[in-house]
Amino acid sequence: MSFSPHRRTHIFILAGIMLLAFILRIYRLDTYGLWFDEKATLLVSQGIVMEGSNQKDVFDKAAVGYFTPQEFWKPKTFADFIEANIKSDIGNSPAYYGLIWLWIKLFGLSDFSLRFFSVIFSLLTIPLLYQFVTRHFRMPPQQASRLALISCFLAAIEPFFVAQSHIARNYTMTFFLTLLATHIFLIILEKETSGKRDSPVRLYVFYSFLVAVSLLSHYLTLTVFLAHGLYALLYVRKLGIWTRLAFSAIIAVGFVSLWFIYGGGKYTFFSLNHQAKLYLSIALTNPVNNGFGLILPATVPNVFWRSLPVFSDLVLFTNGLATTVVGYRNAALALGIGLIATALLIRYRQQQQPPVWVKIAFPVLFAAGLPLYSINQVQHLVFSAAIPFFYLMVTALLEDVERRNRPLLVFLVILALVPTLFLLLMAFRSGHTYGITQRYSGFSFPYVFILTALLLIKIGSLPSWFRNPLFAILALQTISLITLLGRIYNDVEPKYSMAPLTRKPNPFRESAMKIQELYAEGDTVLYPSLRRHEYTEIDKIGRNFSVIDAQMANIYLPKDATYYQRIDPGEPNKIVLVKGRTGQKITIFDLEGMKYRY
Structure with missing residues (x-):
């Protein structure tokens, strides 16, 4: 394939923009530990409920008995995955959690690997944006390429995009998917109005797929498809196009509804309703110092x-x-x-x-x-x-x-x-x-x-x-x-x-490495515990102490390890190793209140 001189130049410029974007996103990617929502990403992707409602056999005895990493890593089922999604993220983002599970299987669960998944989608958005502009703007190629390159450069340096690349959450994936869906939507309209008799059936199928996956990546991607509908209302005049678009949307919504009926999504509306009441109560009674930010x-x-x-x-x-x-x-x-x-x-x-x-x-x-x-x-x-x-x-x-x-x-x-x-x-x-x-x-x-x-x-x-x-x-x-x-x-x-406190490097990975280094047969690892409150039926576990610190440390311990571990209900902050022979207590890590827990 041969390219004109200006086309080759633009390809080199786009490659340079991609390199700049990569450097901006990869820099200090794993400098700081996972904040609260990223912990949800890590645990849910492994089928583990935050606070362990599907690990009762492990943690219900943790305050008086012992558990091991081997017990913690007992194989999880698809039902565990759904429960983790329900109770840790109100049934949102199953498509993202499924893909990040596969990613972790291939590349491990380090902070760098977990966040690099976000980097990839953020980078993919840039060439997609170039394709979007050059395909849909009807102007001379050089002008379209110039507009596309400037748009891509802005995407490369946008602080919000850089910041989201450093977070192991679904947002960069949804930005890419919704832009791709909009691109396909416009191609469908272009082909439908070109005068050709054959409607682009494959494109409709792909569009329907993108709508479904986007909604299952984040429910608020709905707003993009509302914009698609508004545009169609303004500019689409052929009943056949409307019918096919509506059918594609119905198929997508029908597929997503299966998740709401049979999967984690069935608790979404209950959770959202509870959150709305909780935040409204906070807004009316304690809008500033409430632990959630200004409401x-x-x-x-x-x-x-x-x-x-x-x-x-x-x-x-x-x-x-x-x-x-x-x-x-x-x-x-x-x-x-x-x-x-x-x-x-x-x-x-x-x-x-x-x-x-x-x-x-x-x-x-x-x-x-x-x-x-x-x-x-x-x-x-x-x-x-x-x-x-x-x-x-x-x-x-x-x-x-x-x-x-x-x-x-x-x-x-x-x-x-x-x-x-x-x-x-x-x-x-x-x-x-x-x-x-x-x-x-x-x-x-x-x-x-x-x-x-x-x-x-x-x-x-x-x-x-x-x-x-x-x-x-x-x-x-x-x-x-x-x-x-x-x-x-x-x-x-x-x-x-989004973290209210300045974070440090991942304390749980550091603790796991130190435990592996110091643990000997007969030793016991003690994990701290904060008191926890159960606000709804979804939160209900029947345990008034938190086990999230123990969960996060065990994520990084070998899956076949048999270290004796338990929760110390009287210690709120320190992970401690108790030497079996001498009773000596070695502080593995001091979490210092909430300093490392966001």
Whole structure:
């Protein structure tokens, strides 16, 4: 196969972007131990219920008797897998857990291996995005490739994508699957409207499969398929296409319903209802110091302020501004500067030779605000350019993209907005703001990358007196994003790390290695235990002490080991090895309260 010179160049550039993305995602991948949800990933994938309701023969005697790693690793059945999914993750994500189980079988259960599964899907999203843009935008190949490459570069450096690659959860997989489903959806419509008699049956089957697997990877992928339906409502006029799409969706939902009826999903609605009541109670009685983070009643002002960071962080040039722009006076000044700059763009951007004062005033206008901001001067400078940026994005959509691409642009906007708007709707329905978070609407990012790439191309086409100041501001925002990546790598960015405390390297793997090194026949390993509460029937085990620390340490012990182990109900923090001959107590690891347990 031969490629044109520009095609070869674009392939090399895409390869370079992929390499950059790989480096950003692989760096410090296993530096910090697994946080709480990642522990669920590890245990559920092995058919083990967190807190051990399907290991009662092991742990019910643990406070008075002994158990061994060999007993802990007793073979698990498919019923165990379903129970683990029900009681550890409300029946969500069975497709992800099934695939990660296979991955662990092949590559082991180290922290690096567990998270590398997320890295792979995050990387695969980039060439898929390239294919999506070059296939569906009707424009000259070079222009389409340029738009695709810029979109891919944005995907490569997006802090949210980097952060999710460092988490052993289902999110990067769902981002890839929903983008692929959208790609196939558009190909189906393209082929159906091309005038050919044969409908693309295989594509419908594949689309139905993707819908089902996406929903079984995370239930909120439903929002993407709602966007598909809205787009079809706006632009599909043939009854036959509607019928085939509806049939594909029904088949997918029918398959997923089997999980709800016979599998772990049957407890999902019960769990979600319980959580809604719990979070609403917290929002009304203890919204701040509750152990779950800030949860507010779902009033219009509260929902607005909680959703503002989610919307602003979707776009690289406004990332972080919702939380760093502080004070009404500062914000009003930045907005005023932005409005004046936008007025100058509207009036003079298409003039070959505007008045000299315009060339001077445009950059000076942004710089003039710097000494007037009382805090976070650079962030307020970037904020002042947000209105011009959004104005130019809209003009790019209206002026620079051919009319035949307008439906696609509308689709991108729908896909960019619907997932987050759905979260807001659910917040009002449940009465609290807990679910308004970026990872639940992250399916929007690939489409926002394309819209942002159109903006960057638009800025590049402006005269230098407008272009250079705007690119300079983007350069300052890039520095802020690099700083943000540094905070992510150092696990001190709550917005992305999700762990409320700064984590350390995996204490349970370290403990397991130390136990293997020091254990001798006749010794006993004692595990600490915190008190636990049973909130629902699903949580009910009949045991008032936690065994999660013992579970996590045993995950890393040899499966055939016969070490004597038990739970020490009087010790909340320390894993201890008691030497059999002397009674000497050796502290294997001190978990220090909740420091290592998130």
